Amino acid sequence: MYIKELSLTDFRNYGDLDIKLDKGINIFKGDNAQGKTNILEAIYLCATARSHRTHKEKEIIKWGTEAAHVRIRLQKNYVEDIIDFHLNQNTKAVAINKLPIAKLGELFGCLNIVMFSPEDLQLIKNSPKERRRFIDIELCQIDKMYYYALRQYHKVLKQRNLTLKQYYMTKDTSMIDIWDIQLEQYALDVIDKREKFIEELNKIANKIHFDISGGKESLEVIYEPNVSATDYSNKMLKYREKDILYQNTSIGPHRDDLKFMINGMDVKMYGSQGQQRTVVLSMKLAELNIMKQHIGENPVLLLDDVLSELDDHRQVYLFKYTKNIQTFITCTGIEQSVWNTQKIGKLYYVKEGKVISKDF
Numbered sequence: 001m002y003i004k005e006l007s008l009t010d011f012r013n014y015g016d017l018d019i020k021l022d023k024g025i026n027i028f029k030g031d032n033a034q035g036k037t038n039i040l041e042a043i044y045l046c047a048t049a050r051s052h053r054t055h056k057e058k059e060i061i062k063w064g065t066e067a068a069h070v071r072i073r074l075q076k077n078y079v080e081d082i083i084d085f086h087l088n089q090n091t092k093a094v095a096i097n098k099l100p101i102a103k104l105g106e107l108f109g110c111l112n113i114v115m116f117s118p119e120d121l122q123l124i125k126n127s128p129k130e131r132r133r134f135i136d137i138e139l140c141q142i143d144k145m146y147y148y149a150l151r152q153y154h155k156v157l158k159q160r161n162l163t164l165k166q167y168y169m170t171k172d173t174s175m176i177d178i179w180d181i182q183l184e185q186y187a188l189d190v191i192d193k194r195e196k197f198i199e200e201l202n203k204i205a206n207k208i209h210f211d212i213s214g215g216k217e218s219l220e221v222i223y224e225p226n227v228s229a230t231d232y233s234n235k236m237l238k239y240r241e242k243d244i245l246y247q248n249t250s251i252g253p254h255r256d257d258l259k260f261m262i263n264g265m266d267v268k269m270y271g272s273q274g275q276q277r278t279v280v281l282s283m284k285l286a287e288l289n290i291m292k293q294h295i296g297e298n299p300v301l302l303l304d305d306v307l308s309e310l311d312d313h314r315q316v317y318l319f320k321y322t323k324n325i326q327t328f329i330t331c332t333g334i335e336q337s338v339w340n341t342q343k344i345g346k347l348y349y350v351k352e353g354k355v356i357s358k359d360f
């Protein structure tokens with residue numbers, strides 16, 4: 001799939017923007033704080049209904065205006081889709097082909113993206129939350145049932161935690177029992193789907209990593225569920241007293257993690273910075289590959305200021321695996337390796353929320 005056209009209205013530092021995009025590589029070049037990442041954020045919003053960098057979505061509305069709007073015209077294998085994302089002070093609304101969707105989850109799978117930014121390079125060192133986010137963003141895009149299970153899981157979890165907080169007044173466990181029955185069904189679904197996904201990811205990331213490391217390193221991606229599906233109900237009962245005491249649910253997939261091993265060594269503890277970066281690159285490329293297999297066409301790749309963080313060798317691999325994929329690159333300067341090895345489709349100069357394009 002590829003994005004043919006992007007229009008922004010009162011989005012971040014853009015008033016009105018309407019740009020046509022290339023099927024191949026689109027580069028957005030400009031100094032810091034000019035609006036390059038804002039473009040990728042708009043695309044990300046149309047894929048996930050969320051911003052990749054803020055939970056306070058009202059921040060995206062251009063200062064001094066009332067509402068922000070993004071429109072994407074998307075070409076898929078056989079059809080053209082239009083995605084409209086609208087945000088005002090009170091509501092967020094999405095329409096696909098001019099028909100408003102009732103639930104934001106319906107958007108998942110319409111535009112598939114993989115984003116790679118310098119923060120991702122910290123994936124291994126960062127908190128488990130970031131690693132869960134990595135799994136969730138990918139899985140939600142390829143499996144709508146996962147999205148619903150995860151959403152329901154978090155909704156019920158919130159209710160259970162609220163009930164735990166009220167326990168000291170009510171001394172009633174019947175409500176906790178009710179939440180536990182519901183929670184179990186969603187938890188097991190989430191664990192099962194994560195398990196299968198990591199198994200697939202592991203196989204592909206291993207091959208890619210082996211290739212990038214010149215056959216020297218064997219990567220293993222290990223799913224570390226906080227609790228296995230078979231132990232789930234027993235552990236929930238066992239930890240209930242503790243949960244009541246701490247007023248929080250201590251067991252479940254909201255505490256899952258991932259572990260990375262190279263030739264049997266824990267990368268988080270012992271890996272060099274270079275090894276950690278290569279693992280993340282392998283993971284991202286595996287992510288692209290899995291998405292392609294599941295949706296039957298290439299997703300769109302967003303590279304936010306990440307090229308300058310990758311050495312020539314890693315850049316070569318990145319581009320080797322992303323041929324024929326529509327790619328958006330933001331940068332302050334263009335790496336020589338890109339000029340030398342890549343056919344650039346369009347180059348955009350970004351300055352103070354204005355964009356000037358140059359065709360190749």
Ligand SMILES: Nc1ncnc2c1ncn2[C@@H]1O[C@H](COP(=O)(O)OP(=O)(O)OP(=O)(O)O)[C@@H](O)[C@H]1O
Binds near residue numbers: 012033038063305
């Ligand atoms: N709601 C908003 N209204 C108007 N301008 C905004 C809003 N939110 C952010 N900006 C402006 O957008 C600019 C930042 O844009 P962006 O994050 O895309 O920068 P960038 O070009 O990617 O920079 P860098 O290279 O530093 O990452 C800043 O000038 C900021 O003041």
